[in-house]
Amino acid sequence: AQRVTQPEKLLSVFKGAPVELKCNYSYSGSPELFWYVQYSRQRLQLLLRHISRESIKGFTADLNKGETSFHLKKPFAQEEDSAMYYCALGAGNRDDKIIFGKGTRLHILP
Amino acid sequence: DTGVSQDPRHKITKRGQNVTFRCDPISEHNRLYWYRQTLGQGPEFLTYFQNEAQLEKSRLLSDRFSAERPKGSFSTLEIQRTEQGDSAMYLCASSPGTSEKGNFGPGTRLTVT
Numbered sequence: 001a002q003r004v005t006q007p008e009k010l011l012s013v014f015k016g017a018p019v020e021l022k023c024n025y026s027y028s029g030s031p032e033l034f035w036y037v038q039y040s041r042q043r044l045q046l047l048l049r050h051i052s053r054e055s056i057k058g059f060t061a062d063l064n065k066g067e068t069s070f071h072l073k074k075p076f077a078q079e080e081d082s083a084m085y086y087c088a089l090g091a092g093n094r095d096d097k098i099i100f101g102k103g104t105r106l107h108i109l110p
Numbered sequence: 111d112t113g114v115s116q117d118p119r120h121k122i123t124k125r126g127q128n129v130t131f132r133c134d135p136i137s138e139h140n141r142l143y144w145y146r147q148t149l150g151q152g153p154e155f156l157t158y159f160q161n162e163a164q165l166e167k168s169r170l171l172s173d174r175f176s177a178e179r180p181k182g183s184f185s186t187l188e189i190q191r192t193e194q195g196d197s198a199m200y201l202c203a204s205s206p207g208t209s210e211k212g213n214f215g216p217g218t219r220l221t222v223t
Contacts, residue, residue, distance in 0.1 A: 046212030100152030
């Protein structure tokens with residue numbers, strides 16, 4: 001079954017401290033993984049995708065097929081990083097739908 | 111604003127009434143998706159269109175739900191005989207193809223009383 005698991009509903013981190021948002025997935029094919037972010041009162045937006053291997057706003061995520069994980073990391077948290085973060089799985093070429101995790105609320109403490 | 115737009119942004123209705131939502135995708139995006147998001151959950155896929163063709167429907171989409179995309183432009187999502195369990199945020203997204211998956215609308219929040 002296709003599934004995305006984000007074990008933490010809420011993560012509180014002090015400003016300047018490292019951030020790691022966990023994500024595990026279950027998918028039998030070749031996965032396409034994404035991280036989406038939703039800031040307060042804004043629409044959902046794509047943060048990054050594993051195939052582009054880029055860093056956005058200081059965030060990176062590495063796909064680990066052995067551990068079926070796609071954790072989101074940032075070395076130094078900033079207050080503007082406070083938001084809801086969703087890990088998501090692209091379910092394949094034909095379906096083209098995205099399966100989202102339940103999300104983790106990141107709260108950056110001053 | 112050239113992004114995905116949705117109308118209305120909020121809808122309050124009584125149980126048993128019918129409601130219709132509209133989504134206007136980014137111009138020339140041939141793919142359009144509908145998702146539903148309830149409190150504490152991530153968005154859940156409902157259905158998607160390529161141009162005017164509805165290519166997949168989730169089992170979440172009961173017979174009371176119907177979606178259309180006439181002429182491959184805007185789309186409507188209708189819920190008949192609404193139930194309290196239909197209360198949710200309904201999100202629309204569009205993309206020019208399979209490679210881009212980031213264009214979401216602001217959502218329509220439905221409250222069924």
